[in-house]
Amino acid sequence: MSYKFFEEYNEETTEGMMNNYRDIISGVGENPNREGVMKTPERAAKAMQFLTQGYSLDAEKILKEAVFNESYDEMVVVKDIELYSLCEHHMLPFFGKAHIAYIPNGKIIGLSKLPRVVDVFARRLQVQERLTHDILECLNKTLQPQGVAVVIEAVHMCMMMRGVQKQNSATTTSGFRGQFKEIETRNEFLKLISSDLK
Ligand SMILES: Nc1nc2c(ncn2[C@@H]2O[C@H](COP(=O)(O)OP(=O)(O)OP(=O)(O)O)[C@@H](O)[C@H]2O)c(=O)[nH]1
Ligand SMILES: [Zn+2]
The missing domain is CATH 1.10.286.10 (GTP cyclohydrolase I, N-terminal domain)
Known part of the structure; x- marks a missing residue:
């Protein structure tokens, strides 16, 4: 491993x-x-x-350990992946959930590898935008799917414990590639991640 x-x-x-x-x-x-x-x-x-163990991990390598040829070509969604990261400005935690979807293009990925990739990029000094982008690009490059989407919702301790001291503001970031650029596909994903089905 x-x-x-x-x-x-x-x-x-x-x-x-x-x-x-x-x-x-x-x-x-x-x-x-x-x-x-x-x-x-x-x-x-x-x-x-x-x-910060993410610096010593290789996300592409982890993903490639569980890529399987499969003709399934509908949307795969893994939602509510908890994440803990450190903001690069104050080295204080930000944490929340990542939601990931992709549409396979002949290859599917072992489901556990999606949270693992989240951790590889979260366990570093980060900003939420780059974290979102890193996960998105890594999946896009390694799987070359028909589309990939990442949404992250997080709260930042540097905004809660210090600075502006706002306790109830959450930040949402997102990134879409391929078919998720189309409004219908994107809406299906957003609907799926907002459902209560666990
Ligand atoms: N865009 C972005 N900003 C972040 C993130 N995490 C923390 N920040 C912000 O980084 C900024 C750093 O701003 P500075 O003015 O250099 O630092 P500061 O004086 O400590 O700022 P305050 O937090 O406003 O007190 C702050 O506005 C933080 O809220 C993140 O993930 N993304
Ligand atoms: Zn900060």
Whole structure:
């Protein structure tokens, strides 16, 4: 498998980040040697590597592990794929759901690979627009389907916990390729993702 379960952390990276986190802990006015936070630099360094593991993953490779020849040529929709990312401006979380659809062109993809591709691009420093675009282009290039669509709905902690401090605003981004440029196909997709069928 080309993706790893994140149990092994790069020692050199961890050491480097730990020093930085120690400085941050002192910087906020905390005593880095206090018992409760003594191990925090290591925990935080590992958490940060986990949250950005997408940099070491290859989305195309993951997709290609489960491409099957199949003549099905109707829309395939996987909706409500939860995602957690970090905004590149403040390194604070943004999180929500991705909805993906494609219309096969002789090839279908193993369903689990769609959430995996979402994670590859979400587990980085991102903006929601680029995340949407990265997923869309990767699927379009690798599968060469008749069409592909991605919608992401997310809330941004940098807008909630700080800055404008707005608790109820969500951001929606979308991208459409091929047949989804046609209004009828796009509407069918939008209708399917807004239904309550789970
Ligand atoms: N377009 C886009 N903007 C984002 C995303 N995540 C965070 N931002 C915005 O990035 C912008 C950075 O703006 P700056 O003015 O440089 O930073 P700032 O002074 O911290 O801005 P405020 O958040 O308004 O306090 C802010 O408007 C954030 O809301 C995202 O995914 N997409
Ligand atoms: Zn931000």
